[in-house]
Amino acid sequence: MIGAGAAIVAGILLGGLGMAPSQSEPGSVALAHGGIRLEADRAAACITTLGWDTEGTGREGVNLLKSPVELRMWKAGAPVAAASHLAASSEQGVRYELSVGEAGRLAWEVDAHSDGLRMAVSCAADVSRSIDKLELVFPFEPTRVMTSVISSHGTDDGRFQLPAIISAPDLGQMLATSPSRAGMTGRVEGSRPGKWLVVTLELPVPAQGARTELRIAPVVLPRPAGYRDAKRWRAARRGWFNLIQQSCGASGGGVEVHGVWANNALSDPVSSVLYMLVDATLLVPDLAPGVSMAPILRRSVDYWLDHKTAPDGLVAYTAGGTGQNVMDANPAVLIGAWGAVQATGDLGWLRGRISRLEFISRYLEQRDIDGDGLVESKQSGNSGSRPPRDPDCAWDCYVGGHKNAYVNALAYRAWMGMADLERRLDRGEEAQRYEALTAGLKEAFLPAFLNPETGWLGFWRSRDGALHDLHMDAPTSIAVSYGLIEKEKGREMLHAYWKALMATGFSRFDLGVPLNLRPVPRAEMEHYTEFQHFLNGGCGVSNTSYLLNALYQVGMRREADMILDAMLKRQADGAFPNGGGFQNGFVDQMGGGAEVVDWNGKPEGYEGHLVYCWAFLHSMLMREPAMREKALGPGAHATGWGGKK
Numbered sequence: 001m002i003g004a005g006a007a008i009v010a011g012i013l014l015g016g017l018g019m020a021p022s023q024s025e026p027g028s029v030a031l032a033h034g035g036i037r038l039e040a041d042r043a044a045a046c047i048t049t050l051g052w053d054t055e056g057t058g059r060e061g062v063n064l065l066k067s068p069v070e071l072r073m074w075k076a077g078a079p080v081a082a083a084s085h086l087a088a089s090s091e092q093g094v095r096y097e098l099s100v101g102e103a104g105r106l107a108w109e110v111d112a113h114s115d116g117l118r119m120a121v122s123c124a125a126d127v128s129r130s131i132d133k134l135e136l137v138f139p140f141e142p143t144r145v146m147t148s149v150i151s152s153h154g155t156d157d158g159r160f161q162l163p164a165i166i167s168a169p170d171l172g173q174m175l176a177t178s179p180s181r182a183g184m185t186g187r188v189e190g191s192r193p194g195k196w197l198v199v200t201l202e203l204p205v206p207a208q209g210a211r212t213e214l215r216i217a218p219v220v221l222p223r224p225a226g227y228r229d230a231k232r233w234r235a236a237r238r239g240w241f242n243l244i245q246q247s248c249g250a251s252g253g254g255v256e257v258h259g260v261w262a263n264n265a266l267s268d269p270v271s272s273v274l275y276m277l278v279d280a281t282l283l284v285p286d287l288a289p290g291v292s293m294a295p296i297l298r299r300s301v302d303y304w305l306d307h308k309t310a311p312d313g314l315v316a317y318t319a320g321g322t323g324q325n326v327m328d329a330n331p332a333v334l335i336g337a338w339g340a341v342q343a344t345g346d347l348g349w350l351r352g353r354i355s356r357l358e359f360i361s362r363y364l365e366q367r368d369i370d371g372d373g374l375v376e377s378k379q380s381g382n383s384g385s386r387p388p389r390d391p392d393c394a395w396d397c398y399v400g401g402h403k404n405a406y407v408n409a410l411a412y413r414a415w416m417g418m419a420d421l422e423r424r425l426d427r428g429e430e431a432q433r434y435e436a437l438t439a440g441l442k443e444a445f446l447p448a449f450l451n452p453e454t455g456w457l458g459f460w461r462s463r464d465g466a467l468h469d470l471h472m473d474a475p476t477s478i479a480v481s482y483g484l485i486e487k488e489k490g491r492e493m494l495h496a497y498w499k500a501l502m503a504t505g506f507s508r509f510d511l512g513v514p515l516n517l518r519p520v521p522r523a524e525m526e527h528y529t530e531f532q533h534f535l536n537g538g539c540g541v542s543n544t545s546y547l548l549n550a551l552y553q554v555g556m557r558r559e560a561d562m563i564l565d566a567m568l569k570r571q572a573d574g575a576f577p578n579g580g581g582f583q584n585g586f587v588d589q590m591g592g593g594a595e596v597v598d599w600n601g602k603p604e605g606y607e608g609h610l611v612y613c614w615a616f617l618h619s620m621l622m623r624e625p626a627m628r629e630k631a632l633g634p635g636a637h638a639t640g641w642g643g644k645k
Helices: 230-236 239-243 271-283 294-307 329-344 347-366 405-424 428-449 474-481 487-503 542-554 557-573 611-622 625-632
Strands: 007-012 036-041 046-052 069-075 078-080 084-089 093-100 104-113 116-123 133-140 148-150 164-168 172-177 185-191 196-203 211-219 286-288 593-597 603-605
Touching: 036 093, 036 104, 036 116, 069 093, 069 104, 148 185, 148 196, 164 239, 196 211, 230 557, 230 611, 239 271, 239 611, 271 294, 271 329, 271 611, 271 625, 294 329, 294 347, 329 347, 329 405, 347 405, 347 428, 405 428, 405 474, 474 487, 474 542, 487 542, 542 557, 542 611, 542 625, 557 611, 611 625
Parallel strands: none
Antiparallel strands: 007 036, 036 046, 046 069, 069 078, 069 133, 084 093, 093 104, 104 116, 116 211, 133 196, 148 164, 164 172, 172 211, 185 196, 593 603
16 A cells, blocks of 8 residues: 655565565655665655665665656757646556646656566647657766666767666666667766766657556676576676766767766776776677677777877877877777677678778887887886876876886787787788787797796886886786786796785785785875875775686686685675675765775775776686687687687
């Protein structure tokens, strides 16, 4: 029964989760079951509370809204005000009636069912003379949860098309479809400084006697074919979506940036880490009926190629930034292009893009200034040398430069990918040229970066000849994962790192592993923080994926499993009020974001939600050799990126 009071609460049972009764505001009614919690106002046509939990962990009480969901009406570009009243209510939902014009009435129904939420708009009379546009507006609260839209279908003016997923990180995902209107469009708008995000669905005005219907159904990602560990997948499947956030333009970039993969929906798209999206796309290509990864990846690649590549071939670091000389952007976008073709087999797209890809590759090739086979950054990398905000890679707080091990590892994967793409187009001579580039880079790599004192790789060798070892595993781990270092040598290096890690006394593996095992010297950092804080030894979460991949690659499965299972437990259990294990909502303030934490788990980052954090879930899948081959291509660790033959 629906009780009296200011609000009505409707709950639904998702797949028999059997949740306990939800608590509601005074004067409202909570049903005994609920994977969705919805409160509807009695006095006005609006939804004041909306929450859901697709895994039955009791998180549907987290309100996703900043302000109420409303049905807005327009005529000739001007808003139309309408009186409304609650016409009917039941345990399944509510029905509002809104007065339109002199005699027209519009009905808005919100119903809860065992398979999701249904909203419908209908009218008994012709209201087209009074209104010409309807909008269903969802104002989400990003500081609580970075809720946004995942869509693989966009329009030229920045809109998305249904079907689309409304994704609430660590709470669950809902697939929005319209059985009555194919290709229904919507838009995502937001403000980074204002910290707001609004999803608006654009509804057609129904004809007399007709209904426009929207369905919102839970998405539970099935276990990927070839991955057998059901227990680990249950812990990960909801969080898998956390890596997928698409820009709404709130951080700059114009209408072209809408739908491009970003740090989060309100933050920057970053070119340098596009290779992580490749791994996600190839491991789990399909998210829900009508929503897949490959179009998101390709849209992102096209954006960087068409809108953020300078005349000399350098790809920009961020969508809104200019003037920075990052050297990992070009290889990351090349890897992105390889992944897009690997996922789709679309040789038509490749033929149209190959000259542009070769163009940005040439920029990399020309940065081998001394002809030793390694790419050199413009920055010197000398201690204390870098002016503010001119990083040479995505590790942008360090004074990196000249010969950078991380940059060169990405260049190796990128050129392997380019060789494969050229062969798909039957361009054997060009393929051989890229294979020669990878061979030269590999030959020079280990001598340039091995630190005989530690037994692992330094991060960069500066122009003055010094090797800068920040006591981090990332350069070694990514090189091992990509086959730049042979298995036995890699195992030897990772054993040395593991011994040093154990000697620190660090034990919070639910947080991942520290970026650095010793304090980074002040002269090696532009933005300096004390040890164990931010990028000076904080636990960056995303960096742990490199280590996990490498440990599995060399056979150190016991060590890798210990870290992975601790992180999966945190991911499943949550650590913050919004249910997040590695995110605490949109923060955008240094020292508050959960994407980096200190050794006790205190947030030290700034984003709050940073998509790279969930790359460790890719490592969970790539623990299995067949899944690793799926992401990296056949022969990735022996002779290079073989791709589809």
